[in-house]
Amino acid sequence: MNIGIIGARNIGANAARLFADAGHEVEISNSRGPESLASLVEEIGANARAATVEDAASFGEVVLVAIPFWRYESLPAEPLAGKIVVDAMNYYEGRDGRIDFGDLTSSELLTRRLPDARVVKAFNTMYYETLRTEGNRSGRDRLVLFIASDDEEAKAVVSRLIDEIGFEPVDTGSLGDGGRKQQPGSPIYNNPMTAGQARETLAGL
Ligand SMILES: NC(=O)c1ccc[n+]([C@@H]2O[C@H](COP(=O)([O-])OP(=O)(O)OC[C@H]3O[C@@H](n4cnc5c(N)ncnc54)[C@H](OP(=O)(O)O)[C@@H]3O)[C@@H](O)[C@H]2O)c1
Numbered sequence: 001m002n003i004g005i006i007g008a009r010n011i012g013a014n015a016a017r018l019f020a021d022a023g024h025e026v027e028i029s030n031s032r033g034p035e036s037l038a039s040l041v042e043e044i045g046a047n048a049r050a051a052t053v054e055d056a057a058s059f060g061e062v063v064l065v066a067i068p069f070w071r072y073e074s075l076p077a078e079p080l081a082g083k084i085v086v087d088a089m090n091y092y093e094g095r096d097g098r099i100d101f102g103d104l105t106s107s108e109l110l111t112r113r114l115p116d117a118r119v120v121k122a123f124n125t126m127y128y129e130t131l132r133t134e135g136n137r138s139g140r141d142r143l144v145l146f147i148a149s150d151d152e153e154a155k156a157v158v159s160r161l162i163d164e165i166g167f168e169p170v171d172t173g174s175l176g177d178g179g180r181k182q183q184p185g186s187p188i189y190n191n192p193m194t195a196g197q198a199r200e201t202l203a204g205l
Pocket residue numbers: 006007008009010011012029030031032033036053065066067068069071074088089090091123124125126127128129
């Protein structure tokens with residue numbers, strides 16, 4: 001599968017490496033331009049290329065967004081229309097400034113910027129070092145990556161990708177209810193757990 005990556009450091013670079021190692025083609029982008037990504041793509045290997053944000057967005061059937069949340073309005077809506085957009089972002093007021101969400105989750109607000117994208121919230125609950133080092137465990141020891149979306153087909157695609165890189169997908173629900181469960185402060189946020197532990201914790205929420 002062709003996967004675009006927007007944001008190329010802690011989360012973006014590690015996710016790109018995992019997808020490329022699983023046999024996918026990845027185009028990676030950041031704010032400084034493709035030249036700044038030469039050593040990263042060389043290190044990841046033949047399945048990775050550096051791109052502009054627009055090109056990575058156009059290239060990906062799935063596009064993972066891992067930039068500071070306050071930059072979300074810079075994302076290009078047109079090339080992301082119809083794409084599965086994986087929202088790995090979290091909102092922290094101290095970093096991102098005060099944003100008025102009304103009743104929306106951060107992923108629901110993202111859908112206002114990207115009205116035709118198929119947004120799946122995932123890869124946002126796991127610390128990047130855990131993502132980097134703890135994939136490919138076997139059986140029941142696998143760690144969970146949580147997913148939320150209003151688009152069941154998109155959820156299935158992202159679940160398969162998560163499985164392929166050695167984590168266990170666990171569905172938290174819609175972008176509203178599920179997305180809220182995945183936000184900072186939740187018991188499932190930044191708390192590595194197996195599927196059994198995840199289902200138990202979710203049942204209490
Ligand atoms: N760190 C974690 O463990 C973790 C875990 C889960 C979720 N998250 C969330 O994931 C997101 C990224 O976190 P991170 O720790 O990976 O951040 P990071 O290491 O600071 O990397 C941010 C990346 O985004 C790029 N970027 C910034 N603004 C951009 C824009 N407008 N267009 C394109 N690229 C842009 C930066 O480009 P340059 O390299 O050119 O500066 C950089 O590559 C955040 O929302 C964070 O809350 C983080």
